[in-house]
Amino acid sequence: MLTKLLTGRSGWPRRFLSAAAWAVGVRPKVVGGPLNRHTLLISNHVSWLDILILGGATGTAFVSKDNLGHGVIHWLADQNHTLYVRREDRKGSMKQAEAIARAAEREQPIVLFPEGTTGPGDHLLPFRSSLLEAAAYARGDVEVRPLALDYGAAATEVGWHGESGKDNVLRILGRKGTLPVTVHLLPKLDRTSDRKALAHAAREAIAETLASSRGAAPLYPAQR
Template sequence: MTGWLRAAVLLPVYLAVTAALIPVQAALVALKLPGAVLFPRFYHRLTCRLIGFDVDVVGTPVRDRPALFVSNHSSYLDISVLGSVIAGSFIAKSEVADWPLYGLLAKLQRTVFVKRERSRTAEQADEVARRLEAGDRLILFPEGTSNDGQRVLPFRTAFFSVADRRPGGRPLVVQPVSLAYTHVRGMPMGRKLRPSYAWYGDMDLAGHLWTALTLGPARVELVFHPPVTIDDFKDRKALARHCEQAVSAGVAQALQGRSTAALALIGQALAQRGPAVEGGALQVAEEDEPLDPQEIDAAEGDGTSEDVPA
């Protein structure tokens, strides 16, 4: 099937499925049923199947308690990728609420909309904290914007202040997540094709979606790094720095074609060694102290991953 024919078939199907499922989610939200949290995951899995995304998941997302997931961000397509694995809600800029179709979908997934005004930061952080204290799992894009998918932008630290809260009397769990679009039609994507999945700048949304659908099946690597809490760090800035470094390393490894399973297990091996603490801040072991080769071999050999069902 040629690219344009594939898109011509898939786009109407995607829109029809979305239109059919919107009333279901709207009813679940209105009635405040547990399915309001779980149903979006079903929808996003279905969306990934329709678009042709093979989501390779490494590591395990936190599921048994409130959590803040922090991920890099390159496209609106990230929503379906992350939403297919995490049963939670997103934190998004307020402009998203006015987008055609996607604004409605965001509202139905109980998205927390935030304004970029510095004067509103504390108030909006309180809203995020209330949702976490109510038991929700939230997904944050701390770069503050999307980019070309080739790198990770510096993390903004303001919303990491919610990590000081203790839902249920326990420190809030923060889990870094790396997301990378790596292959299309079974071949490494490369710098020229990756922007076809990344949506940034003044790109037209409808045209971008059409192009993505014409390209064919794509592989997306999603790495869940070991979760941490504010108690492991000197302050929220140190926590944000740790998360940025973990996410950046995961994206870089994925784009270089290295095993994400190895990456996840190597990260766990580093964590098990115990952090070096200076002045109360968590720091990774010195860069000139390499991992034991046996640890790397074990990671390559024993790493497991699970794909979103196709």
């Protein structure tokens, strides 16, 4: 807070998230082209670890549901310029997409998880396209890029799906050894596409990358 007061910005949220990921055993590696500061990233979502990894390794902010639970968690998220949305508020989706567009224009990339929740790790959930309308509202220098978060063979182990938050956290914290994770920053998408085409293109790019990195046939069926 003192750094932000004196300089107007602070690198401490990124340092905090990076240190937290390291303490849990995560060893991230970022591959792909350099990240433009004005970028909307579209990522798969596997675990609460995603926040520590992406925030620490790339310095991104996040689009999050508005009910994060404990007030301390909410305060910590605020320090990294988290943008809150109510996914159930379909009537307000346009205003939320506009807010995401404005956030993507800031000096910090921002990540959107279009699955809307964490998945099991062995396949992608359907991508919701409504908030991707942000691409149509954003300034011309904003890039839209898919991001594939790859936990490798440990993906199903760390996946948070159909399990209470407490049980998942205790299980992950009790895990022995380190956890190598690759963050694939993929080529930017054509912003002139409509939101459904963007969602489809992002999902296909992420699915192909994850399948290729694991040397196996795709486990990510086409979205219906």
